[in-house]
Amino acid sequence: MRVRALMTAALAGMAMLATQTTATAQQAGDPLSEKQWGLAQLRAPEAWSTSTGAGQIIAVVDTGVDLGHPELASKLVPGATFAACGDRPAPCGNGDWRGVDGVGQASDVHGTHVAGIAAAAANNGVGIAGVAPDARIMPVKALENGSGSFEEIGAGIRWATDHGANVINLSLGAQPGTQLLTLLGQGAETKDAIAYAREKGVVVVASAGNETAPLCDTPSWEAGALCVAATDSAELHSVYSNLTLKSDMKAVAAPGGSSLNGCDGDVWSAVPRGTGSAECGQGDYDSLAGTSMAAPQVAGVAALLGAQGRNADSIEQALMKSARTPILGARGVFTPLYGYGVVDAAAAVAQPM
Template identity: 30%
Template sequence: MVLVGAGSAPAHAESTRSQQWYLDRMHAEEMWKVSTGKGITVAVVDTGVDATNPDLVGRVVPGKDLAPRSPGDERTDYDGHGTGMAGLIAGTGAYGGGRGAFGLAPGAEILPIRIPDIANANSMGELATKDNPVFARAIRYAADHQAQVINVSQELMRGSPELTAAVKYALGKGALIFASVGEGGDSGRELNYPAATPGVVGVGAVNRDIFATATSQKGAQVDLSAPGVDMVHACGTKASKTGLCKTAGTGDATALASASAALIWSQHPSWTNNQVLRVLLNTIGGPTDGAKRNDAIGYGVVRPRIALQKPGNPGPAGKYPLPDFPVPEVITYPSPKASGADAQTAAAEQSGSDVPLWIGIGAAVLIGAGIAVPLARRRKSRGAQQPPSPAYAPSPPPHPTYAPWPASDPNPSGPGAPPGGQ
């Protein structure tokens, strides 16, 4: 996630809502007439969520603090990142009588689970031994506390048996897990976790052209994508004194994917996690080159509006729709997800242009067969600074007009399509 700098040039004439281009492209206000995510709890495994942010007041329920070295608790954000992800998911726009920043699912509740600050680690060895168990504990806590959707806009450079077991446990409890694939672009096609863990939906980022961003991690772990540039939303005061940020990254895209699932689940509360994910996949905007998936955008770009309008057959309740497991009902630890074509391919229609920059952090060591990769790097999905958004505007001008979000009929050939192409 990119956090704005105070010295960058603000867009003075624009209101908060008018800058949220991705909500216009996804026809959010049309969707909100049908579903706002009400009744769905989204766990945000991150740096904490500032429950006092005007656009999140009343949306943040008590959660779990797994970062005892940082001041406050899970409803205190030591960095600002977690509040940003929560804002993208469930921001209500309440600031100034409805002139604030909206999330894609403003009716959803946020369950914050605060994980330790990487800056407080004494060594890379400490990260290697402690980060994986903390992520596993966070996922289990979310599943045990009725979170239907678990959002992890963070990455680890390796998995673990504990993490795999936690994901299996959460799936068994009926949850869906979305995680950012990272910001490495084509560099080494590295696998980041938990996105690469079987049973986790790995999310990449697309720009305004609906192309994969240059630095959205490419590879087998990319299952689907969502907008991830010029994202304007509520955020923690550690990130911005105004409580408003403009950011970019696969973490931002992950928040929109999680919110998309919340919208669908709220409309169909009797569906299982597998059915919600299957419909999300079956209504996706797939690669335009005719491939079923590729390593840039996965199976395609989420289209929750189509999922709400034409959900189709949700399919079997107990069968996981992605090919992560050899036998769908029996979760094991197989080899990495099967990859597709190697391309940065657009999904559906194109409009506008933007390509962000990114920053990664970590130390490199030799592992396995002599490949140099970071041992236990953990990072928030964020990149180089973009021009800032202004503080909350006193009144919004009319929303700009954008080309419609891809709106062709659902693709029955997606990974979760039930028999007969329903």
């Protein structure tokens, strides 16, 4: 059973799109922050006066990270590799995106992009700002060439839990229908690892999936994971995003991009140096869309909350109770499109402890 990274292909070309901008002092130090409409939708800059995520570690269990990227190099804690170890005992590497063979696969830019969304350095003179700019990143490579097994992912989750992660981000998912297999106890390594992490007080955030299906994909379907659907720059449910239905109803929404409106309609973040697409014109950065991009927005806000001294239950409750439902204007009300709503960092950090 294989699990894949969850992003959609960004369309070529620059569309004329009215997007929100951060309009904060971050722009002076992070040249691409004016394109980060997601930060404005999350109201992250308004939360930074209360918390920037200092002291929190976000484990990105994914395709690995470019360990030398200027957005991330100063933010990293030791990581590990569990994908494609072959005959070598796992972990067999340090979480670098190139993997044990030293070759960077095109699809493996994914983990660096996810890590940048969550916690890229701010005011460093290049690129973007992360949602939790003072949190640190733990790179855990559990996917090679964009996919991995439940066993590899589960091992990565357990390793991250045992090595100090406060938040685990899972921007990955299996095909719709796999939920039944895990309910029947098959492919349970990732499901059991999520339960283990949650028991240890770690917040687990996972992508809903990109199949326009009604249910959250596994692993976001599993108990203990917070399922995240995607929104576009107009705060509408993204056309590709799965809905937020799952048995425990732990689900929210966050900026994931449209996949229909060109580079600035999607989510800008770091990619391994030199791998940025020609269409979007930034060698070390790129714009991608998917629920993969939505989950680390929420992981970043979870780190802001964790830095306030909240435990995992309190973090989840603050995220869900303060989230807002577009159009309706309600907060903390469940709908199939948005779960409990679009995550609002400023309102979340103001929730009672």
